[in-house]
Amino acid sequence: MSEKKEFNKKYEKTLISLQQELVKLQEWVIQEGKKIVIIFEGRDAAGKGGTIKRVTEHLNPRHCRVVALSAPTEKEKTQWYFQRYVAHLPSAGEIVILDRSWYNRSGVEKVMGFCSDKEYINFLQTCPDFERMLISSGIQLIKYWFSVSPEEQIKRFQGRIDDPTKGWKLSPMDLESVNRWDDYSKAKDKMLEHTDTESSPWYLVESDNKKKARINCISHLLSLVEYSEVEHEEIKLPDRALTGSVERPDKSNFNYVPEAI
Template identity: 65%
Template sequence: MAEERGTSGTAKLPRALYERELLRLQTELVKLQEWIRAEGARLVVVFEGRDAAGKGGTIKRVAEHLNPRIARIAALPRPTERERTQWYFQRYAAHLPAAGEIVLFDRSWYNRAGVERVMGFCTREEHQRFLRQCPAFERMLFEDGILLRKYWFSVSDAVQEKRFRRRLDDPTRRWKLSAMDLESITRWEEYSRAKDEMFVHTDVAESPWYVVESDDKRRARINMIAHLLSTVPYRELPVPPLELPERPPATGYERPPRDLQSYVPDHAAGLSR
């Protein structure tokens, strides 16, 4: 618990340095994407951690310049009544990648070891069954050739509370905050114990956990992306040459009169008044 309560003690990464390195890493992510597509590889990246630990922002930066037909984000809603009667891993397995695809799980099957365990949304028997079955499930992914990377975003209690308060005051971020998020403040130690127990059972050789210190969001994003790239043996593929064709000469086409079409009002024009 002390590890999560403390901060990393390092200075905040300067914005200019962050943006320069982020762009470089995002360029490498595009190369990784093209290698995944060409090789028919399958990559799964799991993002877990405390509420307000910076998972969403990191996922956004990872996916920002990738082809959404190749790299997609899986952020599953609450299970339906039917899904609650299925094998627990069943609805997550439906979102696994096919050849040439990347899936970024914004929370994953580890909900059972975290929020469901702490908030009482599953029974003790269901939780214990998950801890037994999860390594076997991930071993099957590994044996089938899926590249699985699991990241735990660790944030101190002081920084978490600061981010919660910022969300309360910002109407563009208010949707990120729920009553359950706020309750996590009062259940800090319960979540710590649940996370520790989860690591004991699921931090295994085939699919280890990688902890990302995320009190500094910029540093966390850079560190996570750089690490992900270092764990996949991708290579830059040659880019086929492309040239813009010459535009053909006009053949007499005339645009219809503007008053025959409905245009969006020029809202921007009024901003300078």
């Protein structure tokens, strides 16, 4: 077996094991009425979406939400900056995953000039207080930053251009970020300086290898939550009660989808 095939086999085995643990974690969250917010931030094409997909793949969507907000509306621009995110915070028994978050202000908004210097500085000063408020309200806040090298980012952007199924992932902002690598680096460093706090630390995920990044991130996530396995009563299927007395209509009366393969 080649080294690549051996790695992929190990990856799939490890991933499903971790996903089973995520299911246990969610069951505990539901039973105990816990509230968890997980922030995924990072460079464009750093692998955030792929990791989120693996985290949520086998979770109950009624108790786990992925929030990916679009640009703020004109009305939202007049509100307290954090207000539109507060509306999406979890209730008891919920996990909320933010695919980008209020940290847009210290990233794309700062670099692209979508906010004023005053708004930017105010964010850096008030964000730690906002997060302390969330934590004191009973929310467990977990923050991940996905790092990708400039070479790997270009490779992934090109992959999006070449693959018709991934073209939707490539935005004008992605293309602009190529020319603003250093600006984004400075913004990231400033963000970490002000918001990597003892009560709400950042965890950096090296993601040039997507599969390793997923395993590392999920494994670390599980280590941060002190969950326990929820006991279940044994489930037994009942015997089906078929009397044979029901007369069903002929299949020719209905429109069935034809076989395509």
